[in-house]
Amino acid sequence: MTLEQKQSKRLTMAQIAKEAGVSITTVSKVLNQLPGVGAQTRARIQAMIEQHDYVQNHAARHLRKGQSGLIDLVIMRLEGGYDLGIMHGVQEALEESGHRLVVFATHEDEAVERRWLRRIQDQSTDGVLLLLPYERIGIAEMLMAQNIPVVAIGDRNEPTTNYPTIGSTIWLGGYTATEYLISLGHRRIGIIAGPLHLTTTRARLAGYREALERAGIPVDPALICEGNYFLGDGIKQANALLDLEDPPTAIFAGNDAQAAGVYQVLYQRQVRIPDEMSVVGFDDVMYTAQMPPPLTTIHQPLAEMGKMAANMLLRLIGGQTLESNRVELSTSLVIRDSCAPPRTGPLLNR
Amino acid sequence: MTLEQKQSKRLTMAQIAKEAGVSITTVSKVLNQLPGVGAQTRARIQAMIEQHDYVQNHAARHLRKGQSGLIDLVIMRLEGGYDLGIMHGVQEALEESGHRLVVFATHEDEAVERRWLRRIQDQSTDGVLLLLPYERIGIAEMLMAQNIPVVAIGDRNEPTTNYPTIGSTIWLGGYTATEYLISLGHRRIGIIAGPLHLTTTRARLAGYREALERAGIPVDPALICEGNYFLGDGIKQANALLDLEDPPTAIFAGNDAQAAGVYQVLYQRQVRIPDEMSVVGFDDVMYTAQMPPPLTTIHQPLAEMGKMAANMLLRLIGGQTLESNRVELSTSLVIRDSCAPPRTGPLLNR
Known part of the structure; x- marks a missing residue:
């Protein structure tokens, strides 16, 4: 997919949203036949889509396959063991596939998120992994609207999403x-x-x-x-x-x-x-x-979650479909030394 | 620099090394007029270089400028605060320059290092940051031999190197x-x-x-x-x-x-x-x-070290020269609560 194709596609999506007076997310939902849009709005958008002769550019997605060799991982901050545990698994999967991992931390700054999003639209990527529980600007939806494959990992605001997610029980x-x-x-x-x-x-x-x-x-x-x-x-x-x-x-x-x-x-x-x-x-x-x-x-199972997320993304990049939009791996209790029966007497306030 | 140019260049470097019966590093040292090569060997290699009409391809380096928009960071492992502290500064610098950060961890595995090196030769990069104290396969030298700008950060095996490094006192x-x-x-x-x-x-x-x-x-x-x-x-x-x-x-x-x-x-x-x-x-x-x-x-000053390393690399990518091949930022003592005068009595073995 060339830059021009991308941009013309982006404009068309935006045009539909603008003409219909709805968000790009709503247009995306209609395109992907997902719930969350009222019947009237849905009908109106569908009519517009037909009018614009808009079709989801599956071919373009295939064209992109393997072109950049880059997978983008967006995380909240460069800190802590949770993100690193997941990155570990992502790298393992990408080493097998031969992709390079581009890492970007947003520091929970919406302006930074928007800047990243603008940039990724002009740069080549095969797909995006989102490790961003708190983001509220709709990154996943905007990427999907441009046919950029996306998989989200870990905590989420909403129980269901119209993009694939991986988590744990x-x-x-x-x-x-x-x-x-x-x-x-x-x-x-x-x-x-x-x-x-x-x-x-x-x-x-x-x-x-x-x-x-x-x-x-x-x-x-x-x-x-x-x-x-x-x-x-x-x-x-x-x-x-x-x-x-x-x-x-x-x-x-x-x-x-x-x-x-x-x-x-x-x-x-x-x-x-x-x-x-x-x-x-x-x-x-x-x-x-x-x-x-x-x-x-x-x-x-952080590494396993990262690995599975990367593999799900690679399958989407390859034009395959996923069995499930949501995968949860199992949590388990690891008993070490920080628990014991309670003391019989009350704890003094200290 | 096209892939063909890269490969013909790589072959030429390798040919000289092979014909002279020396390492690529040695050839690189002679090319860059650096010490560490005996007079006789130096003369022999210089003769060969002239014979091959080999010139350092500075133009190619300029050509590469901004072409991929990617900076590769190679680290030992995805763990711990040290690497993350440095990555923090690297990202800050790259956000200003608009480059994307590709991260790769070698897990101290020489086979993985070699595989990465082979791949980077076929893929586009503007430059490489090395956060790899222990690597022994000569990554920096091999990158330099291909005119890929490189800056190394932190601990090093050798006190002096023929590539730029940043550390602390x-x-x-x-x-x-x-x-x-x-x-x-x-x-x-x-x-x-x-x-x-x-x-x-x-x-x-x-x-x-x-x-x-x-x-x-x-x-x-x-x-x-x-x-x-x-x-x-x-x-x-x-x-x-x-x-x-x-x-x-x-x-x-x-x-x-x-x-x-x-x-x-x-x-x-x-x-x-x-x-x-x-x-x-x-x-x-x-x-x-x-x-x-x-x-x-x-x-x-980890973030500062990362930021300065990235900025040094960006200057090299831009064809500029560095004032110094080695920069050390200052360390300082941070007093918190883990030290006190010693007890007067001896510590019991426990």
């Missing part, structure tokens, strides 16, 4: 971690969630609730904290939980970075892990086994 | 950390070095020795450990140091990952930081401020 992870703490005798279990607008955060929380309810333990809203998935949120929320009149005996962190923050607070307050406080993480990034004490956590 | 870092521990009253200071074949490891060790000698403290070889720059090495060597009959009162780790390993050992042996053992790291990666207790460490 987050609900089960939330359930398993909580059930394990209950099995040790804990009844007051604090949870530090991620941002509640993420479906995956809500899934984790639902798993936590399910385990409590099955054990007949009432859910105490005071034990549920919201934060971002950063270490600083772990610090803030662990302090909040410890400052409760009736603090928890165990803390289930939303990810391992938050758990590291919890560790720091417990160290500062001289609360011993696991004797005085049990801690469970989420992700099982590289450093968790080396934390003092080694962290019990929910394993996400 | 490692000797000063070793000196400053040791001097600080001495100022607190420590006289038995263990050091966990990196691999001794790296110039940068030896520089760090020389700084350590210098500080001890200035303070009139004899250097005890039992306190000097060698390891790789991984967490596991920190664990192994910290155990070795604590098992000494006369263990140190402070440990100066070769990098922050090793320091995290030292922390783990001290936690397991219930040796309190800093009351019973002081610890200093090296690098100042992102997580050091959050370690329990926050780690005192030698700051390397």
